[in-house]
Amino acid sequence: MGIYHPCKVLKVLKSSKDVIASDTTTQVIVEAWDELQWTISLDQKLNNETLNEGDVVLGDWSVNNDTKAPNMNIIKVFRGKKGDEVWKTYKEYLKKQKNKAQQTQQNQQQQAANYMG
Numbered sequence: 001m002g003i004y005h006p007c008k009v010l011k012v013l014k015s016s017k018d019v020i021a022s023d024t025t026t027q028v029i030v031e032a033w034d035e036l037q038w039t040i041s042l043d044q045k046l047n048n049e050t051l052n053e054g055d056v057v058l059g060d061w062s063v064n065n066d067t068k069a070p071n072m073n074i075i076k077v078f079r080g081k082k083g084d085e086v087w088k089t090y091k092e093y094l095k096k097q098k099n100k101a102q103q104t105q106q107n108q109q110q111q112a113a114n115y116m117g
Contacts, residue, residue, distance in 0.1 A: 001062075002060060002061075002062040003060075003061040003062050003063075003070075004058050004059065004060055004061060004062075004075075005032045005033060005034075005058070005059045005061055006032070006033050006056055006057070006058055006059075006078075006086050006087060006090050007030035007031060007032045007033070007038070007040075007056070007057050007058075007059050007074075008030060008031045008054060008055070008056055008057075008087065009028055009029075009030055009051050009052065009053055009054060009055045009056075009057060010028075010029045010030060010031055010037070010053060011028070011029040011053065012026065012028055012029075012051045012052075012053075013026065013027040013028065013029065013039070014026040014027070024047070025041060025042070025044070025047075026041070026042040026047055026051075027039050027040065027041055027042070028040055028041075028042055028051060028057070028074060030057065030059065030074075032059070033087070033090035033091060033093075033094060034090075034094060035094070038059070038072065040059055040072040040073060040074060041072065041073050041074065042073075042074045043060075043073050043074055043075050046074065046075075046077065049077055051077065055077060055078070055079070055083065056077075056078040056082075056083030056084070056086055056087045057074045057076060057077050057078065058074065058075055058076035058077075058078070058086075059072060059073065059074055059075070060072070060073045060074075060075045
């Protein structure tokens with residue numbers, strides 16, 4: 001079973017006149033839906049795809065059985081409307097979670113203020 005995170009591309013890092021590399025792999029600096037930033041690899045099968053800043057990608061965070069670490073590998077690129085829909089779905093969920101946490105904190109503060117111990 002996989003664990004996946006939608007992310008937005010911030011920067012693409014691959015061999016170029018500005019990047020000297022020892023290999024032909026591509027890494028991508030992304031902002032995940034939960035506002036964390038990561039540098040993750042682009043799957044070799046997607047190496048010929050052009051990634052642009054702002055593209056929405058799907059990162060595979062499944063645990064590698066050999067290393068016991070997350071794969072952290074881009075396996076899909078969403079273009080246009082599909083990318084916008086995926087990103088919006090997760091960002092709306094994050095907003096709800098933040099609102100819920102804020103409400104809980106406010107309730108706890110109110111209860112503490114009313115405590116007469």
